Amino acid sequence: MDLNYGTEMEDFRQEVAQFLEDNWPLKGEEKDLPFEKAAAVFRERAIEQGYLYRSIPKEYGGSEQPPDVLKGQVIREEFGKRWAPLEARGIGTMMLVPTLLERGSEWQKEKFVRPTITGEITWCQGYSEPGSGSDLASLKTRGELVDGEWLINGQKIWTSGAHLADYMFCLVRTEPGAQKHAGISYLLIDMKQPGIDVRPLRMMTGSADFNEVFLNDVRTPEDWIVGKRGEGWLVSRTTLKYERNSIGAAQQTGAAFAGLVKLAKETKIGGRPAIEDETIRERLAVLEGYVKAHEYSGYRQLTKDSKREDAGIINMMMKLFSTEIGHQTAKLSMDLIGDEGLLSAGGAELGQRSSSAQGWIGQYMYSLGIAIAGGTANIQRNVIAERGLGLPRDAAADRSSGK
Amino acid sequence: MNFDLTEEQQMLQETVGQLLANECPVTRLREVFDSDTGFDESLWKGLGELGILGLNVPEDFGGAGLETLDLAVVAETMGYHAAPGPFLGHALAIEAIVSGGSEAQKKKWLPDLASGARIGAVAIADSDGGWASGHWKIEPGDQVSGTQSFATGGQHADLFVVGLAGGRLGVVDAEAAGFSRQSVDGADLTRRLVALEFDRTPCELLADDDAQAARRLHDVGCVLLAADAFGGSVRLLEMSVEYAKTREQFGVKIGHFQALKHQLASMALDVEPGRGLYWYAAYAQDHVADESERIAAVAKAHMTDRYMDVARNAVEAHGGIGFTWECDVQIWFKRAMFNRAFLGHPGEHRRRQAEMAGW
Ligand SMILES: Cc1cc2nc3c(=O)[nH]c(=O)nc-3n(C[C@H](O)[C@H](O)[C@H](O)COP(=O)(O)OP(=O)(O)OC[C@H]3O[C@@H](n4cnc5c(N)ncnc54)[C@H](O)[C@@H]3O)c2cc1C
Numbered sequence: 001m002d003l004n005y006g007t008e009m010e011d012f013r014q015e016v017a018q019f020l021e022d023n024w025p026l027k028g029e030e031k032d033l034p035f036e037k038a039a040a041v042f043r044e045r046a047i048e049q050g051y052l053y054r055s056i057p058k059e060y061g062g063s064e065q066p067p068d069v070l071k072g073q074v075i076r077e078e079f080g081k082r083w084a085p086l087e088a089r090g091i092g093t094m095m096l097v098p099t100l101l102e103r104g105s106e107w108q109k110e111k112f113v114r115p116t117i118t119g120e121i122t123w124c125q126g127y128s129e130p131g132s133g134s135d136l137a138s139l140k141t142r143g144e145l146v147d148g149e150w151l152i153n154g155q156k157i158w159t160s161g162a163h164l165a166d167y168m169f170c171l172v173r174t175e176p177g178a179q180k181h182a183g184i185s186y187l188l189i190d191m192k193q194p195g196i197d198v199r200p201l202r203m204m205t206g207s208a209d210f211n212e213v214f215l216n217d218v219r220t221p222e223d224w225i226v227g228k229r230g231e232g233w234l235v236s237r238t239t240l241k242y243e244r245n246s247i248g249a250a251q252q253t254g255a256a257f258a259g260l261v262k263l264a265k266e267t268k269i270g271g272r273p274a275i276e277d278e279t280i281r282e283r284l285a286v287l288e289g290y291v292k293a294h295e296y297s298g299y300r301q302l303t304k305d306s307k308r309e310d311a312g313i314i315n316m317m318m319k320l321f322s323t324e325i326g327h328q329t330a331k332l333s334m335d336l337i338g339d340e341g342l343l344s345a346g347g348a349e350l351g352q353r354s355s356s357a358q359g360w361i362g363q364y365m366y367s368l369g370i371a372i373a374g375g376t377a378n379i380q381r382n383v384i385a386e387r388g389l390g391l392p393r394d395a396a397a398d399r400s401s402g403k
Numbered sequence: 404m405n406f407d408l409t410e411e412q413q414m415l416q417e418t419v420g421q422l423l424a425n426e427c428p429v430t431r432l433r434e435v436f437d438s439d440t441g442f443d444e445s446l447w448k449g450l451g452e453l454g455i456l457g458l459n460v461p462e463d464f465g466g467a468g469l470e471t472l473d474l475a476v477v478a479e480t481m482g483y484h485a486a487p488g489p490f491l492g493h494a495l496a497i498e499a500i501v502s503g504g505s506e507a508q509k510k511k512w513l514p515d516l517a518s519g520a521r522i523g524a525v526a527i528a529d530s531d532g533g534w535a536s537g538h539w540k541i542e543p544g545d546q547v548s549g550t551q552s553f554a555t556g557g558q559h560a561d562l563f564v565v566g567l568a569g570g571r572l573g574v575v576d577a578e579a580a581g582f583s584r585q586s587v588d589g590a591d592l593t594r595r596l597v598a599l600e601f602d603r604t605p606c607e608l609l610a611d612d613d614a615q616a617a618r619r620l621h622d623v624g625c626v627l628l629a630a631d632a633f634g635g636s637v638r639l640l641e642m643s644v645e646y647a648k649t650r651e652q653f654g655v656k657i658g659h660f661q662a663l664k665h666q667l668a669s670m671a672l673d674v675e676p677g678r679g680l681y682w683y684a685a686y687a688q689d690h691v692a693d694e695s696e697r698i699a700a701v702a703k704a705h706m707t708d709r710y711m712d713v714a715r716n717a718v719e720a721h722g723g724i725g726f727t728w729e730c731d732v733q734i735w736f737k738r739a740m741f742n743r744a745f746l747g748h749p750g751e752h753r754r755r756q757a758e759m760a761g762w
Contacts, residue, residue: 002405275762300682320672379668396538
């Protein structure tokens with residue numbers, strides 16, 4: 001155990017602060033660039049310095065630094081102080097990029113990784129279908145190889161950000177005769193083409209972040225496949241692994257908890273700051289126990305990953321653990337905002353953290369969405385019990401997968 | 404950054420685990436549990452020979468000179484095996500003398516403690532309730548009079564580090580005049596407690612006079628209880644999973660039933676994430692001064708609470724047999740009770756946690 005506390009970290013903080021002083025906001029002619037462009041330009045420079053995308057190899061646009069949670073923290077804090085753009089946190093960087101790095105072909109990595117991490121292109125995830133949610137491998141969208149191109153027909157649903165995305169990574173049935181899981185391929189699709197019909201679905205929060213996507217003779221080149229034909233299930237598991245155990249999740253629960261403490265300081269109960277209320281203090285302290293456990297589990301996972309060792313059962317737990325913390329955080333925030341709990345979510349968007357009452361109401365609702373997306377809590381418990389603890393597999397699931 | 408145990412620490416755990424598995428398998432553990440004294444002399448000797456009893460004694464005084472994290476990983480293994488005996492109080496008595504004793508005092512006591520020739524214990528529970536130094540009432544001096552409840556070491560401890568008014572610590576010999584101890588009817592029969600009475604009993608005050616040693620004793624104690632809680636919960640989870648894989652009802656192994664699977668998964672979720680928390684809390688004692696006290700409180704409150712939850716679920720997962728004296732689960736259940744209450748219950752530590760955060 002060695003966490004590099006001390007002067008080294010202070011020197012590093014100085015260095016980051018100086019870099020920001022010189023580079024953000026952009027200066028000279030670049031001053032007037034629109035935000036998204038400016039952010040992409042800035043990210044390129046921050047990558048050169050080794051401050052962003054530290055786990056991504058240099059050749060694909062990352063800065064390839066040894067893992068260091070504390071440096072990561074210093075970077076986030078200093079960037080945060082100056083509102084400088086951090087890593088683009090879309091589904092593309094969080095899920096597709098790690099999958100491409102592990103399973104993609106050389107040209108795919110070269111073509112897609114860099115623009116994805118700078119935020120130049122964005123992605124959506126086309127997995128769920130109307131009849132295939134938890135039982136994802138039953139999906140029916142078909143892909144046929146016709147004249148060197150995939151021809152895709154079917155429907156996806158709950159597709160977050162499909163209305164904005166440039167591309168979709170998508171699970172498609174390409175081997176109709178094969179056993180359930182073995183018939184699926186992982187394809188990349190250009191969203192800007194005829195045959196794709198994106199229809200927004202309004203969420204309980206009031207905004208429309210997710211969509212139905214109808215695919216009607218949609219085309220994609222033969223080599224826009226990640227892994228081989230019929231390996232899509234395996235490839236998608238890589239992505240899910242990253243979806244479920246990113247260290248970012250632990251940092252987010254920490255940030256949400258800090259926000260909650262701030263809220264408790266700012267709200268009043270019976271004329272006194274809520275933070276002075278015994279019950280609130282106790283509940284915050286209980287919650288902090290989980291938040292800390294989450295944080296250090298993240299540290300441990302990161303170290304294990306960097307040594308290419310298996311962190312074990314914790315890998316299967318991080319999603320459920322963070323969403324359970326999310327529920328507790330959300331509930332406590334509702335108790336703190338009191339009468340303002342009568343308000344709507346005010347159109348809050350997913351992941352947008354706002355300290356207003358309506359922002360917390362948005363979080364209160366979104367904590368449920370996050371618990372459902374990417375595998376529901378029950379499905380996580382099945383995974384922990386079956387793969388983690390080695391308990392017998394569900395008989396129905398076994399039958400339907402042809403085992 | 405490296406957030407993991409070293410190879411040496413992993414080996415230490417393995418060695419201690421081997422010794423406990425050989426010397427104190429569950430059959431033997433049950434004998435000690437049901438015995439009058441709760442003390443297994445050959446196990447204590449074995450731990451002494453491996454150097455485990457002096458892990459936190461500096462090398463100059465015959466120990467291994469290791470850190471709190473090393474001690475904590477051993478505590479985890481002890482918790483896993485429900486190792487019976489006075490290890491916890493012994494380690495804490497050493498901790499107090501190392502941080503609060505003069506050179507002469509260290510020389511006088513540490514070598515015998517390090518070898519295990521003498522057994523150390525702590526008496527820091529005020530009779531009116533309260534484990535923190537602010538609660539202690541016995542007047543410090545060359546002679547002390549008063550009572551302490553819930554001291555460690557059972558009838559076997561040779562010397563006690565006693566909490567005194569103003570956060571002073573004194574060392575009292577169990578042979579001294581005016582010293583008496585009464586066994587406490589404790590739930591956890593692996594770690595026996597005694598109530599102490601001092602009547603003008605000779606006492607040697609530790610040199611430390613600004614309650615630093617008392618604080619260190621308290622914080623390291625919290626960390627060791629958290630580590631022990633982690634090891635114990637791991638074991639309870641394993642026992643419950645094992646049972647679900649062997650017991651049959653309705654013609655199948657009960658582990659097929661999703662309700663039980665989810666209960667076990669929830670137990671696992673109470674157990675595994677605590678690993679990094681106790682590591683960090685232990686590491687902080689020697690390396691992150693400004694967080695050490697608070698994170699020890701967080702770890703103690705959180706992990707002993709989880710341990711108790713896991714223990715209750717483990718009983719349920721075993722059905723009727725789980726509720727018997729015969730079932731091993733009760734041994735760990737009672738260790739969970741001990742860990743939760745010893746050094747103050749979770750609510751108390753959460754109050755401190757809130758206070759220290761400046762909430
Ligand atoms: C906010 C949000 C964003 C999303 N974004 C995307 C996206 O971008 N791309 C995408 O592809 N999908 C997305 N999803 C879809 C999400 O992955 C699915 O909703 C999820 O996998 C559950 O599938 P389902 O909705 O069909 O529910 P069902 O599978 O029908 O589940 C209904 C209930 O039954 C339970 N259940 C089902 N099977 C079992 C079982 N074997 N054991 C125990 N309980 C079971 C579930 O736990 C749940 O409580 C998103 C969902 C939400 C809420």
